[in-house]
Amino acid sequence: MSTIEPIHVIGGGLAGSEAAWQIAQAGVPVVLHEMRPVRGTDAHKTEGLAELVCSNSFRSDDAETNAVGLLHQEMRRLGSLIMAKGDAHQVPAGGALAVDRDGFSAAVTAALEAHPLVTIERGEIAGLPPEEWSSVIIATGPLTSPALAQAILDLTGETSLAFFDAIAPIVYRESINMDIAWFQSRYDKVGPGGTGKDYINCPMTKEQYEAFVDALISGDKTEFKEWEANTPYFDGCLPIEVMAERGRETLRHGPMKPVGLTDPRNPDKKPYAIVQLRQDNALGTLFNMVGFQTKLKYGAQAEIFRMIPGLENAEFARLGGIHRNTYLNSPKLLDPTLRLKAMPRLRFAGQITGCEGYVESAAVGLMTGRFAAAERLGRPIQPLPHTTALGALINHITGGHIETIDEGPRSFQPMNVNFGLFPPLNSAPKAEEGKRLRGSAKAIAKKKMLTDRARTDLEAWLAGSALPAAAE
Numbered sequence: 001m002s003t004i005e006p007i008h009v010i011g012g013g014l015a016g017s018e019a020a021w022q023i024a025q026a027g028v029p030v031v032l033h034e035m036r037p038v039r040g041t042d043a044h045k046t047e048g049l050a051e052l053v054c055s056n057s058f059r060s061d062d063a064e065t066n067a068v069g070l071l072h073q074e075m076r077r078l079g080s081l082i083m084a085k086g087d088a089h090q091v092p093a094g095g096a097l098a099v100d101r102d103g104f105s106a107a108v109t110a111a112l113e114a115h116p117l118v119t120i121e122r123g124e125i126a127g128l129p130p131e132e133w134s135s136v137i138i139a140t141g142p143l144t145s146p147a148l149a150q151a152i153l154d155l156t157g158e159t160s161l162a163f164f165d166a167i168a169p170i171v172y173r174e175s176i177n178m179d180i181a182w183f184q185s186r187y188d189k190v191g192p193g194g195t196g197k198d199y200i201n202c203p204m205t206k207e208q209y210e211a212f213v214d215a216l217i218s219g220d221k222t223e224f225k226e227w228e229a230n231t232p233y234f235d236g237c238l239p240i241e242v243m244a245e246r247g248r249e250t251l252r253h254g255p256m257k258p259v260g261l262t263d264p265r266n267p268d269k270k271p272y273a274i275v276q277l278r279q280d281n282a283l284g285t286l287f288n289m290v291g292f293q294t295k296l297k298y299g300a301q302a303e304i305f306r307m308i309p310g311l312e313n314a315e316f317a318r319l320g321g322i323h324r325n326t327y328l329n330s331p332k333l334l335d336p337t338l339r340l341k342a343m344p345r346l347r348f349a350g351q352i353t354g355c356e357g358y359v360e361s362a363a364v365g366l367m368t369g370r371f372a373a374a375e376r377l378g379r380p381i382q383p384l385p386h387t388t389a390l391g392a393l394i395n396h397i398t399g400g401h402i403e404t405i406d407e408g409p410r411s412f413q414p415m416n417v418n419f420g421l422f423p424p425l426n427s428a429p430k431a432e433e434g435k436r437l438r439g440s441a442k443a444i445a446k447k448k449m450l451t452d453r454a455r456t457d458l459e460a461w462l463a464g465s466a467l468p469a470a471a472e
């Protein structure tokens with residue numbers, strides 16, 4: 001029986017599950033409070049921990065030239081439960097790491113249930129955590145229950161900001177017409193666990209594309225409620241109809257771009273636009289429409305998406321939808337170890353801190369868990385180098401972001417990890433013979449230098465860290 005007082009983690013999503021794992025692996029007892037199934041959210045469907053509520057993709061797994069791929073690598077290095085179970089339950093997805101959502105969530109749940117230092121309590125924490133909980137991590141996500149959200153709001157005095165993402169529809173594989181559509185990954189990329197033929201592609205002629213754009217623009221949209229008006233979208237997650245409204249070519253240069261793909265029945269003619277669908281479950285029975293997040297009404301969605309060649313008889317396992325997001329003005333409210341300045345016994349993790357995405361949420365959970373565990377064990381907390389993906393992300397949340405100078409709405413917005421968050425390089429990349437690089441060769445070389453630097457700096461940080469890299 002451990003004599004160390006437990007740390008309480010509220011929320012068993014991507015961040016809370018990872019935080020609880022890191023704490024327990026450091027030898028500190030942890031109580032993980034998850035309200036499902038006692039109380040649900042608008043998006044979760046199961047009672048499993050770390051449920052993926054929309055896409056099943058952890059995005060690029062390329063640790064050399066992609067920031068989220070580097071984040072994967074760093075998390076694996078630090079013994080991430082989310083990455084270990086994601087790797088174990090991956091499904092083919094070209095250059096991306098996509099997972100079988102049910103197998104993944106079940107494996108995360110089983111690992112935490114089996115850990116001797118983890119206690120899982122099902123039930124809502126409907127207000128500020130009791131005072132006797134001396135170390136708490138709040139990881140309740142974008143759909144934090146209203147009672148807890150209100151308590152946080154009262155405590156921080158900040159107005160919370162609500163806005164929409166949009167969910168992409170999922171189609172039954174057997175309802176897709178493979179006499180028109182074909183399997184191929186963009187540029188035949190194989191990636192982790194892929195075959196180079198992982199996506200289903202639906203081609204469009206110019207006339208079909210124009211009619212489709214018209215239908216999107218005129219299709220019935222979900223009405224905004226009063227309190228939802230004037231809420232900005234994430235630029236990386238714009239609803240398909242909003243993209244269509246921004247310009248008739250926008251979709252052809254975005255999710256419907258026809259590059260790197262060849263219609264095998266018509267190899268000499270480039271389709272004008274292409275819709276891609278990505279495998280959504282291990283069985284390969286479900287495919288999601290890549291980039292087709294939407295706030296069109298259900299009836300309009302079915303009608304309009306069946307205009308896509310190959311989807312004329314599509315059956316939808318899930319149609320697209322809209323959802324709310326709640327997050328803190330973290331740069332102002334949190335200290336560099338993610339403690340609430342106004343009440344340091346509380347730390348925050350996951351999307352509620354203003355990061356965006358499954359991987360980023362789990363990454364912030366990972367570091368918050370390690371910070372809380374080190375503190376509980378009376379060990380020093382070394383700040384992460386900002387040159388690492390983990391450090392760059394946390395730095396952005398806790399201070400890297402610069403507030404607008406003028407009085408007005410707060411400017412901090414949720415952010416995926418990206419190279420823009422990393423400190424610039426001290427020297428420009430050079431070709432082997434010392435010549436200057438240009439164009440895409442230069443961009444790739446620069447990214448490689450950034451990721452090499454991150455790997456070196458992470459190892460140096462780990463060498464001085466109070467907790468081992470991966471306490472397996």
Ligand SMILES: Cc1cc2nc3c(=O)[nH]c(=O)nc-3n(C[C@H](O)[C@H](O)[C@H](O)COP(=O)(O)OP(=O)(O)OC[C@H]3O[C@@H](n4cnc5c(N)ncnc54)[C@H](O)[C@@H]3O)c2cc1C
Pocket residue numbers: 010011012013014015016033034035036040041043044050051053054055056057123124125126139140141142143144145148165166167322323324349350351352356357358359361362
């Ligand atoms: C509808 C929707 C679609 C999304 N689509 C994507 C996507 O396609 N790709 C992507 O990368 N990201 C997506 N996101 C963002 C995604 O939710 C987050 O990136 C990630 O799940 C956040 O992880 P988290 O741990 O912070 O929160 P969550 O994973 O949501 O976990 C929070 C947990 O806290 C629990 N909880 C809430 N309040 C309480 C309480 N008071 N007491 C106890 N438990 C509580 C919830 O039940 C939940 O299990 C989407 C978000 C939403 C809402």
